[in-house]
Every structure is written in C-alpha cells, then in structure tokens.
Amino acid sequence: MAYGRAMDTALQSLQTAALTGRQREILSLVAKGFTNVDIGELLGIARGTVKNHVATIIERLEVSNRTEASTLFLQAELQSKNGGQTSRRHGPRIAVLPFRSAGTETCRRYVAQGLGEAIIQVLTNAHRLQVLAPESPRRLQEMGLRRAAIGRQLQATHIVQGLITFSGEQLRIRISVYDCADDSELLVSEYPCTLQQVFTTQAAIAAAIAARLKAAPAEDSACPSTAHTEAAHAFWRGRFFWNKRTPEDIVSSLELFQQSINASADFTLAYVGIADACHQLGMYTGMPTADIFQKARDAAQAAVQLDQQSAQAQTSLAYSHMVFDWDFERAEQGFRRALDLDENYSWGYAWHSYLCMLQCRFDEALALVLRAQDLDPLSAPLYIHVGHVYRSRGLYDQAIAELERCIEMEPLNIRALGWLAATHAEVGQFSIAEKYIQRAIELSRRHPHLLAVLGYIYGRMGESGRQQALLDELQRRTESEFISPLFPAMCLVAGSDHAAAMGYIERALQQRAPMLLHWLCDPMFRHLSDQPGYRQVAEALGLPVIAGQSGL
Structure with missing residues (x-):
C-alpha cells in the first residue's frame, strides 16, 4: 500500500493508543530530530532499548521508517489541536495545492509556484474569497497526504489543483476545483499560452474559479495589470528564492525584485518584496541595520503610494514603523488598515500580534496570532511566534509545546531550536536546553545569537567559566x-555583572538595534529590570517596564 494511501490508517493507529506511554514519549523525541543516543540520555535508558522501542513504533504504525512515523505524529498533534471540529465560517474556504509541472528546471518550478500564488492573490484581493496561505497545503502535500485528507486537515471547503505542461515556449495550464465534502470535481479548465504570457492568465483563472463557487465578481481596481509581464516574471522568480528563507536566497530575491522594478516602476508587489526581504536581513542575519531598514521603509512607502489598497504594502510599512521608527501608534494604524483591506492576510495578523506582545497586550497578541494560524495552520514561523507570546507572558509549558510542534515539522529550524533551548532553561531543564542549543549552533555554523543563548544557559547553570x-x-x-x-x-x-550587560544594551539602543524591542520584553532581559538604566531604555523605546525574574 502506498504511503499516502496508508497514512489515514496509520494515523488512526496512533490516535487509538496503539503505543504505550513510553513509546509515545520516544516518538515525540524522534519527531523533534533527536538520535537514539540523545533519547537514551534524556530518558535515562540504554541506546539499545531506544532502538527496540523505535522498531516497535514503526511496526505498530505500519510505516517504513522513523521519518514517516514522525510525520504521522505531527498529523496527530495537529488534529488534536484542531479538536477534530470544523470551524464556524461563512462562505468557501479554499486551499490551493502547489501547482505541478513536468521537469525540475528552475524556470518551470518558479512558474508553477508563482502562478499558484498569483491566483491566490487575485482570489483574495479581487474576489474577496478566503484562501489559505500556500505553505500549509504545500507541507501537507509533501507529507504524502491525499487531496481529501488535506481538505479535512485544513478544514477547507474546496481544493484547487493545477498542472502546467511545457512544449518549448508553449504552455497548457489545467485547473481543477474539487468539493471537499465528497471530493467531486466541480471545474476543469485549460488555458493555453506562451511562457511569456503565463502571468497574464491569473485573472481569467481566478474568475472561472470564483464563478464556479458563486463568489462576487472581481473588482476591476484589484485585478492585476497585464502590462507587467516582464516585471511579473522577475518578481515571481524572486519569490521562488524568497520562500527558501536562507540569507543567500533572500539576497538573490532582492536582486530579482529590483529587476522587476527596473522592468515596471509601478509594480507594487516588487516594492513589497524588497521591503520584506530587507526586514528579514535586518532582523535575523546580523547585518548592520540602519541602511537596510531605511531601504525597507523607502520600498514600503513606495508600495503604499502606488497602491493604498494593498494589504501587503500596508503591512510592510506598518512593520517598518514598528521595528525601525519605534512609532507604535502609526504601526497600529497600519496593521489595522491592512486587515480592513484583507481580513484573510495571515501575516497582517501575525505582525499586529507582535506589536501587541511588545506592549504586553498578551490577550490581544494571542488572539491575533491564533487567527493567523487558522489561515496558515502549518506555518513554522507562526508556531515560533505563538511560542514567543506564551514565553513573554511567562507561560513556559505552553511556549515549549508550540516550539516543539515547530521542531516536529522542521527538525532543522534553527530559530525554533534556539528559542526552545532558552525556554527549557527558564524552567531549569538545562540538559535538554543544552542539547537543543548545541544542535542549533552546529547547524548555524556558530551564529553569534545562538552562542549568546548558550552563554545565557551556562549562566543559569552557574558555569561561569564556560560562559566567559x-x-x-x-x-x-x-x-x-x-x-x-x-x-x-x-x-x-x-x-x-548586570551593570556590564546594561552597558551593552545601552550601546544597542544607540545603534537602534531592532531586536532590542523583542529582547527587552523577553524573560531573559527582565533579570535586569532592577538596574538603573533599564527603565530609561524602556522609556526610550516607548515600551512598558516589566517586573523582573527571581531565582537566578
């Protein structure tokens, strides 16, 4: 039986307690990427015992290897979180599966990925339909789930699939729409075009899908122009690299977004792409931030000037106001404006949640990010953000649970490993914390942020020599x-030496380091709240002073 076809049966085995408590505990650790040696050390049992348990788990779940077992564990966790209930929603809830194309050439891959995302944007912006963000359907498809299972998992009412066949410069795009209630095919349409014309077809394809679902006709002002063919190709190539999220690929995406602007200076999405890429580079790569964030803000402002009705543009500008200008009032207005324009834009909710977290509005922060998760339920960055909200509030068990779900989906996610290590340290689980952070340091080639987390953990352990x-x-x-x-x-x-730590923080304030906003409200830095300079830094940032921690 094929893996995808066997998945539902194996998932039922997991949910009906076919495994013992110890086996479930081991499977949870396997799903997080731990080796048998690591699991043995963490649980205090022999490596051979772990190996035997893993073999039994694989046999009882009727899968072939530990990777497939980990995938099933993740699915059970997601079903448990959803409670098996269908959300109360009005109107269609659409999942667009990654479009398929024959061949593995980069050109064909970016065309397939780009056209799928372009159709999602038209369905959302022009037809006001609720369409799930593309990452969750993609992840479930990569896990081997069949179409019907993907629909159930995402609580979708309809699924859209696309197949692109190439014959030289000629393309044929086949679109199918399925009703998730009975997996019946509602629509099959084909669109012949040339490679150069491919990004002019999304409006017609979206209109056909919307008409079949009896959605509102497109608003003319929200439909993409057909005059941006060359710019669209450069932009979607940029998005192809952007979605990989490595520093090198983000730099490549920046170059392509600029090519898009060079081809059409009024192509709004390219400016949004530049803003978002610069934000990522400024926040997470250790680049000096003033120039990169100025470039991000300039691009976001240009995007808003070109299209004030773009939720993506409004969100990017609001993000710049938040992390670079430290103008939280304008950021709040921008995020609210973005969500008024597009109530289904997951990252509008996520970044508004981030602002609420910084201001200690934790109930609002959690409600907003959970709405983002509803729209993109398998997004690893959103699991990290939910973990941040719980962590900032001091709810460490909940934070660990969310971060572990991220690791179950992406065992090599460096950010999740780092924050999971720091959170285990907050509850005194130092051996687990050290294993997570050592793995992250190895994967990141000793990134300074992760070395700092390890230094913090050593400080909590009283290992002053290793900390130094x-x-x-x-x-x-x-x-x-x-x-x-x-x-x-x-x-x-x-x-x-808290005085020395405050000296570094004051230097970061002078540099306007964007991560200072996040870190000042993090439990690690609340240990400094009794220092004379802490209140001044918080006031300079416009953030509330939070009571410190005890027990160091």
Whole structure:
C-alpha cells in the first residue's frame, strides 16, 4: 500500500493508543530530530532499548521508517489541536495545492509556484474569497497526504489543483476545483499560452474559479495589470528564492525584485518584496541595520503610494514603523488598515500580534496570532511566534509545546531550536536546553545569537567559566564581523555583572538595534529590570517596564 494511501490508517493507529506511554514519549523525541543516543540520555535508558522501542513504533504504525512515523505524529498533534471540529465560517474556504509541472528546471518550478500564488492573490484581493496561505497545503502535500485528507486537515471547503505542461515556449495550464465534502470535481479548465504570457492568465483563472463557487465578481481596481509581464516574471522568480528563507536566497530575491522594478516602476508587489526581504536581513542575519531598514521603509512607502489598497504594502510599512521608527501608534494604524483591506492576510495578523506582545497586550497578541494560524495552520514561523507570546507572558509549558510542534515539522529550524533551548532553561531543564542549543549552533555554523543563548544557559547553570569563554569568542569576532551588542548582553544577563550587560544594551539602543524591542520584553532581559538604566531604555523605546525574574 502506498504511503499516502496508508497514512489515514496509520494515523488512526496512533490516535487509538496503539503505543504505550513510553513509546509515545520516544516518538515525540524522534519527531523533534533527536538520535537514539540523545533519547537514551534524556530518558535515562540504554541506546539499545531506544532502538527496540523505535522498531516497535514503526511496526505498530505500519510505516517504513522513523521519518514517516514522525510525520504521522505531527498529523496527530495537529488534529488534536484542531479538536477534530470544523470551524464556524461563512462562505468557501479554499486551499490551493502547489501547482505541478513536468521537469525540475528552475524556470518551470518558479512558474508553477508563482502562478499558484498569483491566483491566490487575485482570489483574495479581487474576489474577496478566503484562501489559505500556500505553505500549509504545500507541507501537507509533501507529507504524502491525499487531496481529501488535506481538505479535512485544513478544514477547507474546496481544493484547487493545477498542472502546467511545457512544449518549448508553449504552455497548457489545467485547473481543477474539487468539493471537499465528497471530493467531486466541480471545474476543469485549460488555458493555453506562451511562457511569456503565463502571468497574464491569473485573472481569467481566478474568475472561472470564483464563478464556479458563486463568489462576487472581481473588482476591476484589484485585478492585476497585464502590462507587467516582464516585471511579473522577475518578481515571481524572486519569490521562488524568497520562500527558501536562507540569507543567500533572500539576497538573490532582492536582486530579482529590483529587476522587476527596473522592468515596471509601478509594480507594487516588487516594492513589497524588497521591503520584506530587507526586514528579514535586518532582523535575523546580523547585518548592520540602519541602511537596510531605511531601504525597507523607502520600498514600503513606495508600495503604499502606488497602491493604498494593498494589504501587503500596508503591512510592510506598518512593520517598518514598528521595528525601525519605534512609532507604535502609526504601526497600529497600519496593521489595522491592512486587515480592513484583507481580513484573510495571515501575516497582517501575525505582525499586529507582535506589536501587541511588545506592549504586553498578551490577550490581544494571542488572539491575533491564533487567527493567523487558522489561515496558515502549518506555518513554522507562526508556531515560533505563538511560542514567543506564551514565553513573554511567562507561560513556559505552553511556549515549549508550540516550539516543539515547530521542531516536529522542521527538525532543522534553527530559530525554533534556539528559542526552545532558552525556554527549557527558564524552567531549569538545562540538559535538554543544552542539547537543543548545541544542535542549533552546529547547524548555524556558530551564529553569534545562538552562542549568546548558550552563554545565557551556562549562566543559569552557574558555569561561569564556560560562559566567559563564549563572551570572549563574541568579543574576538567583533574585530572581523558585525556583532550586535545584544549578544554579549545576553551572555552576561544570567551572571552577576548586570551593570556590564546594561552597558551593552545601552550601546544597542544607540545603534537602534531592532531586536532590542523583542529582547527587552523577553524573560531573559527582565533579570535586569532592577538596574538603573533599564527603565530609561524602556522609556526610550516607548515600551512598558516589566517586573523582573527571581531565582537566578
């Protein structure tokens, strides 16, 4: 029996308690990427015992290997979180599966991916339909689920599939729409075109889908122009690299977004692409931030000037107001405006949630990010953000649960590993914390942020010598690369030299380091709340002062 066809049966085995409590515990650790040796050390049992348990798990779940077992575990977790209930919604809820194309050439892959996302945008913006973000359907399809199972998992009412066949410069696009209630085929349409014309077809395809679902006709002002053919090709190639989310690929996407603007200076989405790429580089890669965030804000402002009705543009500009200008009032207005324009834009909810978290509006933050998760239920970054909200509120068990779900989906997700390590440290689970952070450091080639987290963990453990060795490494590296002052501050915050930690934080304030916003409200840095300079820094940022931690 094929893996995709066997998945429902194996999932039922998992949900009907075919495994013992110990086996479930081991499967949870396998899904997080731990080796048999790691699991044995964490549970205090022999490696051979772990190996036997894993073999039994694979046999009882009727799968072939630990990877397939991990996938089923994730599916059970997601079903448990959803409660098996269908949400109360009005109107269609559509999942667009990744479009398929013959061949593996990059050109064909970016055309297939780009056309699918372009159709999603037209369905959402022009026809006001609720369409799930593309990451969740893609992830479920990669896991081997059949169409009907994907529909159930995402609580979708309809599924759209696309197949693109190439013959030289000629293409044929086949679109199918299915009713998730009985998996019946509601629509089959074909669209012949040339490669150059492919990104002029999305309006016609979206109109056919909307008409079949009896949705509102498109608003003319929301339909994409057919005058941006060359710009669209460059933009969707950029999105192809952007979706990989590595620093190198984000830099490549920036170059392609600029090519898109060079081809059509009024192509709004290309400016949004530049803004979002610069935001990512500024926040997560350690680049000096002033220039990169100025470029992001300029691009976001240009996007809004071109199209004030674009929720993506409004969200990007609001994000710049939040992390670069520290103008939270304008950021709030921007996020609200974006969600008024598109109530189904998941990242509008996510970034508005981030602002609420910074301002200690935790109930609002959680409600907003859970709405984002409803629209993109398998997004790894959203699981990380839910974990941040719980962590910032001091609800560490809930934070760990969300971050572990992310690791179950993406065992090599460096950000999730780092924050999971820090959160285990907050509850005194230092051996688990050290395993997670060592794995993240190895994967990241000793990224300074993760070295700082390890320094914090060593400080909590009372390992002052090892903590100092990491601080020395960070200081040596400042001679050859940019190291944010926040990293040595994190190393020091769990030790006794809080005055030195505050000195680094004040330097980060002078540099307008964007991550200072997040870190100042994080439990790690609340250990400094009794320091004279802490209140001044919080007031300079416009953030509330939060009571410190005890028990160091």
